[in-house]
Amino acid sequence: MDSEDSRQIRFLKLYTANELAIRSYVRTLIPSRDDVEEVMQEVAVVLWRKFADYPTGEDFRKWAFAVSRFEALAWLRDRARDRLVFNQDVFDLIAQEAESRSDYHQRQREALDLCLEKLPPTQRELVQQAYRPGTRIDQLAEQRGQSPNSLYKLLQRIRIALLDCTRRRLLEEGLAQ
């Protein structure tokens, strides 16, 4: 295998191993979850383009976060005219917080599996529907015969329950917040 193939495989391994963490980090920087995929595509391409400059032995996740932060900021600046975005100082604070909690969020994802299983089936189904790509809450609310506002509130309560559940589980495992 020549060095180019080796580099490609190394990149794919590193990227796939860290993809969820990168996606989670990008999500904390982009206001709408519907836009995350678009930013992630940019991030993936830029990471590969810059991979030749990635110093061997350096923390890939940390390096990827730096690239993601830059790409997210550029993406938000492009759209600052037609939507609300955080001021630079708040953006930096959020990015810093998200990076410092990356390990915690990885454990949070693992705990989420168990917490989701503890949700009543109807609420699990609701979460499934609400988070399916392309789902619009107003349409889902209409299908369920309730107002969008009441559905938003219901989903908020489920999110709080899940957040609380994951925090308790991690606390029980000795992982403080």
Place this chain on the structure above:
Amino acid sequence: MTSPHSPTPSDFSTPPAWMELFHAYIDQTLTSDQWATLETVLREHAEARRTLVDLLALDSALQSDHAFCEENTTLSASEPELDISTQAVIALPKTEVAVPQESLARTSVWRRNSTIVLAVASLAASLAIWLGWGATNNTTSTDAVWLEVLEVNDLRLSSALPAWNAGERLQLTNLKIDSGEVDVKLDSGVTLSLEGPFHAEFENSGSMQLFHGKMSAEVDEKGKGFTVRTATSEVVDLGTRFGISAKADGETDVVVFEGEVKVRRKNNPTKPEKWTTLKSGEAVRVAKQKELQRLARVRLSKNKKLWSSQSSSPNSLVVDVEDNATEPEFLHYLGVVPQGMGEDSQPYSDRPNVRWHPVTGESFPTELDSTDLVRTFLADRGDRDLEIRLQVSRPCIVYILIDDRHTPPPWLDREFLKTDLRLRLGPWPANSMKDVPADPDGRVFIPCTVWKCHVDRAGTFVLGSPVVKGSKGQNLMYGIAVASAEPEPIH
């Protein structure tokens, strides 16, 4: 990452006003004033930043894990279900949701890992293609959907990755097309023709979620059961060629070109509706909170699998065609195929194997070749009250091609001129037409005469029933072709 103190569960409470802001931020419902308040809170309180990024990370995890596996799972007795009514961070009235008992009894297992594998495999496959890797590279999961690119036409994908080329084999879950067309074949034997803008997610090689866009599918025996889900409907193939399009608001059109599909609405996620079977030549529109609605006209392309239920372009000769059928169970569509008339063209939307043929020993009449074809349906042959309204955009010649064995209906005799042109229509099964002998291969072809009428201006032209009062025997439904009476406009 450890904080200076280890909180007890009671420490999890966050000021309700903050949580309200966080949820509004996540749900994208913040007002400008709330936005300013949120920024202040985040600027001043580390706890607020921590809770918000935790919520956003949770949101991301939920989005990555949207697939459920409907399997039974058992919670241990010591692990009660989460009760969101006890989550008093925000005091809200409890929302009542009516759910049938059978749905309550069903449990689901969260299936993150396989979804992650699919997502990762999709990216890896995209990168592999982008990097010029062959299909033999073994670094991707075999769980994602493999497909072979058959044909590409001005394709632009909604990503930074290069467009595909015919002959490539790749693996993906999510597909977004900005513009252009592509034909792909799945390993399940399903061939799909996709037209941008288009967005879908492959759940496996036998099912997909169509968010918006238009496609047609050709499903062989191996691929039977291929399922397409949209926001409002579920379509299951029973071995066929069919088309489906979905708008962002969920409105879904389903057209069967050949074979059968079954379709049902998904208005109530907890109470599936009954299936409706659609056969060749039938088409419906599925919309929220409405009964299935007949699509009376479908525009088709001559050589491609493209189709449309929308109005014609301004330059179309046949602007529209409709009939006077009102029965709710009648779901046949009239097909408009620009320049679609010719040897082996299909006259009826409900009989895909019956075709126009030249008379034995002759070639197809030049006058009719490449004129616009309007597909009628054989089911109309006995409708004495039938009216077909043909709307044309400019002067034209309307041709009616009709069974030569019987008396022409009065409206045809009165308004049309019988030409010397002749065609054959078939094949029909042997012995299906007692007065027409089968050919040596056991097939029956019906002789047809061609009638024509000059239409001198744009407008609507009404055609009548093929049935003649008092005549014996069963006429066939007539065929329709339309030719421009003036040179094609130059664009």
